[in-house]
Amino acid sequence: MIEQALRAEPARRSEATDERPVVRGALIVVALLFVAVFLVLPLLVVFGQAFAKGVVFYARAIEEPDSLAAIRLTLVTAFAAVSLNLVFGVLAAWTIAKFRFFGRSVLVTVIDLPFAISPVVSGLVFVLLFGAQGWLGGWLSAHDIRIVFAPPGIVLATVFVTFPFVARELIPVMQALGNEEEEAAIVLGASGLQTFFRVTLPNVKWGLMYGIVICNARAMGEFGAVSVVSGHVRGLTDTIPLQVEILYNGYSFTAAFAMASLLAFLAIATLVVKSLVEWRLSRESKDGN
């Protein structure tokens, strides 16, 4: 989640409330070591392995027809999932942040559900609903519609897993802004849509942007849920993470890491956007008031 305050520099502290330099140094070293082992090293391994056999091999691994198909499917899936969850997220945030109503906290909890549910279970629910053995399986096969083990199932599972992200980013931002500017707009004669597009949206644009970016990263990288509904039809229902798994299990380590590096780039880009957004927000909150 976006935390505006996090960009703030640690304040200089008085002698009385600071640790001795030795203690401070030790704490910093331990923290950095932990970060190095668990965060920096895995990232280095991904890129190191991906380029282990040179740039030419890297490019060739990505240009494989199966890999290109996986990239294409990932892009389409992410686009669909992000669009659906964007519309939902904006409306849900508007409902929850701007109004008090019966069942509001239940709704907030329900939106959080996918965070707590195992991705494997998230995929399974769609197999049980739309699969050959599923509740709607008979009807679907009678009408020759394939959802599970086909791209629609992958989109559905991805939508399920990435469902809360836009809403979760927007709700706190909208709540923090309060209703005054909207009230001012309405007293000045603006309609509901004018108020939303001209006042609310510009105010939450940074939070919305990060919501979209993190939703996209998670959509492109989703593994557990997608692997349940995909059925691994090569060149047809494999996304990038699934292609990584296939290559890795087939001992094509370098190619697997080449595909993985695409997603690692995406992750880094996501973190960069997050930092930019936080920087913007902290600047705005410093300017305002």
Added chain:
Amino acid sequence: MGIDVRAVSKRFGGFSALEDVSLEVRSGELLALLGPSGSGKTTLLRIIAGLEVADSGSLIFHGEDATARRARDREVGFVFQHYALFKHMTVFENVAFGLSVKRRRLGLTRAEIARKVGDLLKLVQMDWLADRYPSQLSGGQRQRVALVRALAVEPKVVLLDEPFGALDAKVRGELRRWIRRLHDEIHLTSVFVTHDQDEALEVADRVVIMNQGKIEQIGTPEEVYDRPANLFVYTFLGNVNLFRGRHAREGVHPENGGGEADAYVRPHEIELFRERRSEQSVPIVVSHVRAIGPIVRLELKRADTGDLLEAELTKERYREIGLAVGEAGFVDPRNLRFFESDYSI
């Protein structure tokens, strides 16, 4: 435009913000809603604006029932306590907002809007700020922009919520006079909320004093100050000294008077002497003197009861008497007031 508020009540959960409040805002007047926080004054203002809906009661705007009218159709200008300026818009865009969202309905072109807004900004001498963003303005400038934005749509009433609340003392004074002047120039019906009695008494034509969701008194500043309806109004409008019942002057007891009524007097209505002047004179000892500016403030301790009294004298008068800290003297309260005792300070 006149506004009639009739028997309006409003609750928030278990908290009763307004109880059966009725009030008439006269066309063209500048009315202050004055009261401590939690007295319901802001709620009343927001109900008039249509930002809150009353649980019961009705609103009459210029003879027409406006209770169910939507906020955007009420033709009311509202100035929010924290201004609620659109942060992502320049001063110009903020002021133009109301006109531009109603552009089609009003049949205005963009150029006409630009000209109108430009004229208005020039009128209030803020045209040089047109391209600034709210974050680049001082508090006083933001307040002015908020007011000009509300005026741009030519409302029939302007409502201001604690318009000077967030400003420092010097800017407050300037802005008060600016608003009073603006009001006199354009003769708009205006209602403002404040918790500062000086502000209400200085700026408003009439003052409505509110407490715990009810109206205590309505009147001109002189009326409410000189003839307070009850103890709450009296104590809210200025500092007060209490004379306990048995020491109150004989014969002046109110009708409920079994001799135990408390009497009140303002610090500037206490006269100080070296010698006893009358039967009613009260012996005191001066315990503290603060002589800053033209007024000298004294803290006096009653020799008989030990109660503390506050007195205000002009510097000249204090020099004449010349009582220093620790010296004894006498006070005579002028203008003692009695209230029925169902109020407590």
Added chain:
Amino acid sequence: MLLKERSILPGFVPAWSYTVLYVSLVLLIPIAALVLKAATLSWPHFWAVVGSPRVVASYRLSLLASLAGAGANAVFGLLIAWVLTRYRFPGRRIVDALIDLPFAMPTAVAGIALTTMFSPVGLLGRALIPLGVKVDFTPLGVGVALTFIGLPFVVRTVQPVLLDLDAEVEEAAASLGASRAQTVLRVILPSILPSWLTGFALAFARALGEYGSVVFISGNLPGKTEISPLIIITKLEQFDYAGAAAVATVMLVFSFLLLLLINLLQWWSARRFEPGARRQPA
């Protein structure tokens, strides 16, 4: 009618309706389908499936490894949050940004990277295996993967609370004669306790359901390094849909309980630190 406080902001009915409809279609109906599928089993059959030794072993591993991962994060996450909010050092901004990496990085990518790191020829494996510490294909490996994916939760829940902590409160403790350790233990820790526990519970919940980062490093040895989500996948591959649904239902119950706990924790910390947050007009 929808029970709602009146507001002049428009759009409640359409926005609420769409939200509820979407939540129902995407979330609630599919979850109901799962529970109904599990319900097609008779009680004895259901218990036989979810209580079979291999499945129970997977719960044990999932619970213990998640607990270990969340525990490691509670300790190191708190330390990192402390270091990030209190000290200036070169690269602080970058470290701060990196904390969210496990959140943004696909789990499969993390899985193969960790496996490679800890393999006998990997960067860390080469150093650890001579010491007798084997990580890959052991429960320890599962714990390592779950530590990775849970890292952001403790840091990000504790960090804002540490930042909000008034320096004056610590100075007051110091001026009243408390040692630095006493101040930390008796003033700082109690104030961050609710958010710390919340972060721990979030990391634990996330770890319980995790799949992608674990399957590569665990080796998936039945009864030994097999986590619960993997059991579901195995049952699916054997076309045992009802069995998969039964195990999934058990996991779902765990998820709900944890979500409940997390909500209670958040409610507790909100109540503790934001008294009188109720809206009340002047």
